[in-house]
Amino acid sequence: MALVLTEEQQLLQHTARELVAGRSSWKRLRALRDDPESDGFSRDLWAEMARLGWVGIPIAETHGGAGLGWTELGVVMEELGRGLLPEPIVGTVLLGATALQLAGSDAQQQAHLPAVAAGERFLALAYQEGQSRWNVHHVETRAERAGSGWKLSGEKLHVLDGQIADWFVVSARTAGEVADAGGVTLFLVKRDAPGVTVTTQRRVDARGAAIVRLDSVTVSADAVLGPEGQGAALLERVLDRAIIGLCAEMLGGMVACFEMTLAYLKTRRQFGMPIGSFQALKHRAARLFVETELVRSIVLAAMRALDDGADDGQVARLASAAKVRCSEAYVLIANEGVQMHGGIGMTDEHDVGFFLKRARAAELTFGDAAFHRDRVARLDGY
Secondary structure (H helix, E strand, O other): OOOOOOHHHHHHHHHHHHHHHHHOOHHHHHHHHHOOOOOOOOHHHHHHHHHOOOOOOOOOHHHOOOOOOHHHHHHHHHHHHHHOOOOOHHHHHHHHHHHHHHHOOHHHHHHHHHHHHOOOOOEEEEOEOOOOOOOOOOOOOEEEEEOOEEEEEEEEEEEEOHHHOOEEEEEEEOOOOOOOOOOEEEEEEEOOOOOEEEEEEEOOOOOEEEEEEEEEEEEOHHHEEOOOOEHHHHHHHHHHHHHHHHHHHHHHHHHHHHHHHHHHHHHOEEOOEEHHHOHHHHHHHHHHHHHHHHHHHHHHHHHHHHHOOOOHHHHHHHHHHHHHHHHHHHHHHHHHHHHHOHHHHHOOOOOHHHHHHHHHHHHHOOOOHHHHHHHHHHHOOO
16 A cells, blocks of 8 residues: 555645645634634635535546545645635535435435535535434434425534535434434435524634534435435444545644644744754654654555545544544644743634644544544454
8 A cells, every 4th residue: 555645646735735825824714713704614715626626526527526536635635734724625525425425326416416516515414413422323313204205303413514504414213222223314404494493503613513403304205315224334434434534634734733833943042042952842843743644644544545445344443543643643733832832822813723723623523532442442343
């Protein structure tokens, strides 16, 4: 397995880095964060990302996408992470479009994926509930037969990018008890369907999410995504791919935070010399560099495994192992970044704090390090 980028992937990385550097600014992030009427991102920038083909990277060419691999998507995610761009690629591409590509019928894919690739439709995955934490088997939302269709009732929390989603992929229990592995089915639900209520949430990193309430929402039989009763297994496949994509974004964030900290160590002077010349800080900086390189290796290995058609078990192990490493390394590097900046690192006026907030939010997205360390053990039979 090659753990370096090809020439074409390096070219994509260069293009993405240039655009992110030109479009992302701390001033823009603060403006989006401080505006209560904002969607939390720029629709103009999202349209530009779609024109460049980034939104449709993993979507098949027959549906208007670029038909590229996960490594190419990871390259772009890393650059988005470097600039902390809040555009809704996690909800729409990593989660919604992935679910449609893995389990959507031809009609469902044709109805949604071209609009997603064109940047004209937003998707979100609504699967977490009040008592579920990160367990995809714990589903209290119920779906009952209603004529030829279904009637859904329940509440979903922490729906990433749900505040702007046009359609939701919703998990609901069609059979079995609350925590059973079987009996979960996925449904496509339109945002403006009668009985759907969306309440906007703002996370600690100022990115958008939503609480989605379903009050006897009626959907037709063709709204079922994938096999009836097998939605939990499908959810795990979707989330494993989303985790790998998120890890690529986290890698970009931790690298940018490390570079910002390193630049400060080289310019801030005490006792007539840069503070970075002090041995204690050199050792700490060296450890952070090693952490970023270890993360880069496992993230690239996970993306390559997806592109090489690895089986679901191997993908699951790599996804969880990458999430463990990324969650711990990003938080460590962001904490150290703030600490090495001293008092100014604690102020809202300094930019390094954005990385700490993003690190904390990403750490808890799709499961923290402890959850995934336990999952790796369970997958290996311990």
